[in-house]
Amino acid sequence: MTPAHGAAGVHTVIGVDAGSANLREADHLIQHLVDGFGLPPGTVACTHLIRTDEHRSTAVSLALPDGGATEAAWTRVVDWAGPDTGAAFGERTHGSPRAARAARLAAEEHAGRRAGRAVSYPGVDALTGTVTVADLLGLSAVDEVVVVGAPSADGGGPDPATAVHTRGHVRPEWRDGRLTLALVPAAGGTLAPFEVPNPTPCCADHG
DSSP: OOGGGOOTTOOOEEEEEOOOOSHHHHHHHHHHHHHHTTOOTTOEEEEEEEEOSSOEEEEEEEEOSSHHHHHHHHHHHHHHOOTTOEEEETTEEEEOHHHHHHHHHHHHHHHTTSSOEEEEOTTGGGOOSEEEHHHHHHHSSOOEEEETTOOOTTSOOSOTTOEEEOTTOOOOEEETTEEEEEEEEOGGGOEEESSOSSOOHHHHHTO
16 A cells, blocks of 8 residues: 555544444435535545444544544534434443444544445545556555455465456455455456445345
8 A cells, every 4th residue: 555545644433323234325425424415536435234233324434634634524413313223432422322333433443444345435536447567556535455365374465466347346455454455356357345346225224
């Protein structure tokens, strides 16, 4: 990952639970928040499958590049949120208590870089069509790629020159502090993201 895409400036994370039932709905929510609120470059927005005894939903989290931008985004979220939407930012919560708890879980997962499926992140707009592994890592905030079912013997990952058919749908996940993209073998010795575009609700619920 290039230094320009580092997350050293991310100080706070906002969690939002608007009752999204699956990844598709959560993806749409993220696009609404990022585009509708005009969130700044450097924002990383993720989905989180929240499963507790009292609540099941797909919440989202927003990590912004500085504290001022986060405060402004929090104000926009609070103004926008309906009565059934929960939000959390640090010790602050808003809306439905049950949804706010889910939002806090999402924010904590993202802040700790333990979990979260990134939908909007630096460089994602460059990941269209076919790119090489080297370009995928060099042009975006993705830290690492792994090929499902084909662990590298030397830990080096796939050949940087290998083509990746992005299908315009690249969703890396936080794993052990690194934004990691799972790939699968594709035709002609190429690779493709493990997650296909527009997953069905059933597949999304098991994502």
